[in-house]
Amino acid sequence: DQQVKQNSPSLSVQEGRISILNCDYTNSMFDYFLWYKKYPAEGPTFLISISSIKDKNEDGRFTVFLNKSAKHLSLHIVPSQPGDSAVYFCAASVEGGSQGNLIFGKGTKLSVKP
């Protein structure tokens, strides 16, 4: 049973518009969430993270929102650029001790069209 779900395999957005990538999780013990971006033939690159004590974290064009009651998080990219075209993975973990292992979703492929 998947603990981290990205239900949209792909998303297409026009350059300059907002991209919204969604992620749902089932394990209420998760308290740390990350987004990674992956280009073809490269490893995942860390993008942004959020702890469960927050509901929003912003870094430049990237903002992650966390709704703990709904067990849902989303990544907003504003404005979207063609270079943002990549596969985006949502990941979750339980902080501390030996529980720091990341559980990944299957990814969402974002295409930003010029």
Added chain:
Amino acid sequence: EAGVVQSPRYKIIEKKQPVAFWCNPISGHNTLYWYRQNLGQGPELLIRYENEEAVDDSQLPKDRFSAERLKGVDSTLKIQPAELGDSAVYLCASSSSGWGTQYFGPGTRLLVL
């Protein structure tokens, strides 16, 4: 600062042959992870090291997979013998502690024929 280094980048072998992957983590990172990523899936943890100690190898198929991290720095992941289903990308990651942000290498793409 150099990132996580992995080699080789690509490997093609016939089934039943052995294969090994090497990883050099970011300097100073005590925690090292090996993940396997199948096509269309997210990475899945195989093994996690804290320094030299394997603290979580519950997902490592121990009948054919082995790993080591001598001196708590570089690590090697081995498959012997390889099976067709082992075709995947093998990713190494490191972090400064046992939780938080993990930084990934470029991966080794394995094809078993």
